[in-house]
Amino acid sequence: MVDIKEMFKSEIKKNSVFKNKNIVSPHYIPDILPFRDDQIKEIISNLAPALQGKKINNLFLYGKTGTGKTSTIKVVLSKMEELAKERTDCKSIVTTYINCRNHNTKYRIILKHINDLYKHDYVGYSSSFVYDKLAEYVKKNKIGLIIVLDEIDLIKDVDDAVYALTRANDELTDGSISIVGISNNVMFKQKLDPRTKSSLCEKELVFPPYNAHELTKILQGRVEEGFNKDCVDDSAIGLASAYAAQESGDARTAILLLLRAGEIADENKEIKITETDVRNAKKTVEKDILLNMVSTLPEQLQYVLFAITRLTKSKNQTTLGPNNEGILHSGEVYNEYYRIAKIQGKSPVSLKWFKQYLEELELYGMIATTISGKGVRGTTTLIKLGVDAKILTGILEPKIGI
Numbered sequence: 030m031v032d033i034k035e036m037f038k039s040e041i042k043k044n045s046v047f048k049n050k051n052i053v054s055p056h057y058i059p060d061i062l063p064f065r066d067d068q069i070k071e072i073i074s075n076l077a078p079a080l081q082g083k084k085i086n087n088l089f090l091y092g093k094t095g096t097g098k099t100s101t102i103k104v105v106l107s108k109m110e111e112l113a114k115e116r117t118d119c120k121s122i123v124t125t126y127i128n129c130r131n132h133n134t135k136y137r138i139i140l141k142h143i144n145d146l147y148k149h150d151y152v153g154y155s156s157s158f159v160y161d162k163l164a165e166y167v168k169k170n171k172i173g174l175i176i177v178l179d180e181i182d183l184i185k186d187v188d189d190a191v192y193a194l195t196r197a198n199d200e201l202t203d204g205s206i207s208i209v210g211i212s213n214n215v216m217f218k219q220k221l222d223p224r225t226k227s228s229l230c231e232k233e234l235v236f237p238p239y240n241a242h243e244l245t246k247i248l249q250g251r252v253e254e255g256f257n258k259d260c261v262d263d264s265a266i267g268l269a270s271a272y273a274a275q276e277s278g279d280a281r282t283a284i285l286l287l288l289r290a291g292e293i294a295d296e297n298k299e300i301k302i303t304e305t306d307v308r309n310a311k312k313t314v315e316k317d318i319l320l321n322m323v324s325t326l327p328e329q330l331q332y333v334l335f336a337i338t339r340l341t342k343s344k345n346q347t348t349l350g351p352n353n354e355g356i357l358h359s360g361e362v363y364n365e366y367y368r369i370a371k372i373q374g375k376s377p378v379s380l381k382w383f384k385q386y387l388e389e390l391e392l393y394g395m396i397a398t399t400i401s402g403k404g405v406r407g408t409t410t411l412i413k414l415g416v417d418a419k420i421l422t423g424i425l426e427p428k429i430g431i
């Protein structure tokens with residue numbers, strides 16, 4: 030009798046370039062992370078004393094999105110926990126991971142911890158109760174608690190949260206609490222209260238963008254495990270890496286491009302992913318990535334971006350010459366932003382803050398700015414949108430609703 034299940038499996042495989050699609054998902058975390066040896070070494074040397082029961086420095090990891098921060102810390106901490114369990118000469122440690130997008134206040138973070146540690150629901154208890162409960166757990170069990178706060182910039186009362194956790198640590202006589210903060214936002218640190226900054230950033234580590242060569246290697250690792258043999262053309266890998274390197278040096282973009290290109294190849298019943306598939310994939314991936322980026326921006330930044338997008342679109346229709354196409358003056362952008370914020374019933378920020386917002390949008394690669402030469406009215410900041418205005422309108426218009 031034939032093995033029917035096996036036949037089904039090989040039939041499915043036959044019609045797909047994928048061997049294991051999970052491996053090509055941006056959520057998949059490989060055991061080995063090439064080009065991150067330096068960061069891994071630094072993290073280990075900082076955390077290792079916890080295994081000997083010593084207090085450790087808080088750690089702050091930052092770098093643009095897709096540079097491997099989340100994956101690196103998850104891999105290192107899971108190995109560290111394994112080791113602590115295996116060896117009798119290691120102190121007990123507990124590591125927790127929180128994405129602050131989902132737990133965005135001091136209270137929610139501490140509540141989540143005690144709910145998980147005590148395996149009981151403490152919702153509704155006061156802030157000081159949950160705080161004491163957390164300290165009590167650490168003390169009673171004499172553990173080294175390492176708390177990862179990923180996307181820490183999204184915590185609304187971040188200064189309070191960091192202060193509460195470091196104070197808890199200072200007051201502990203047994204056990205310890207330390208924080209690993211992670212941010213995709215390179216500007217975040219500047220906005221912190223100086224006291225928070227010095228306690229959170231006792232040790233900091235940058236995750237630089239990947240270059241095209243590194244992205245190619247990272248993709249090759251995924252291709253071997255995730256796709257059937259000979260189903261991905263080398264030139265397709267090269268193009269996906271080149272695109273991602275040119276945009277942001279972001280491994281997530283590179284992997285998403287390959288995933289989407291694979292889906293396109295399957296839809297078209299092709300046996301091999303080609304450069305054309307990657308080129309087509311780029312269109313949808315760009316939108317997904319932009320959508321993700323925009324939705325994590327604070328409301329006010331979304332208004333600024335929307336102002337720039339609207340003006341860019343209206344200018345393009347009446348543009349005078351190719352050289353000035355889509356170039357905006359910061360004054361007109363501020364006015365438009367002011368108007369949008371008012372319509373939304375929010376108070377517009379001052380010009381000084383507005384300039385900060387422009388810097389932030391530039392760091393994310395969403396706009397480019399330059400200072401104009403001295404004109405009649407002195408110098409002004411010139412702004413140009415760095416991403417597709419049409420795609421951005423499609424994302425922002427339904428959100429802001431003007």
Ligand SMILES: Nc1ncnc2c1ncn2[C@@H]1O[C@H](COP(=O)(O)OP(=O)(O)O)[C@@H](O)[C@H]1O
Nearest residue numbers: 055057062063094095096097098099100280281
């Ligand atoms: N050095 C690397 N080797 C293999 N895969 C990587 C590497 N760096 C990042 N990735 C992959 O890229 C994607 C994004 O990485 P992630 O850790 O989420 O970045 P970040 O947290 O900096 O935004 C994930 O799928 C991750 O597995």
Ligand SMILES: [Mg+2]
Nearest residue numbers: 098099100179
């Ligand atoms: Mg991350």
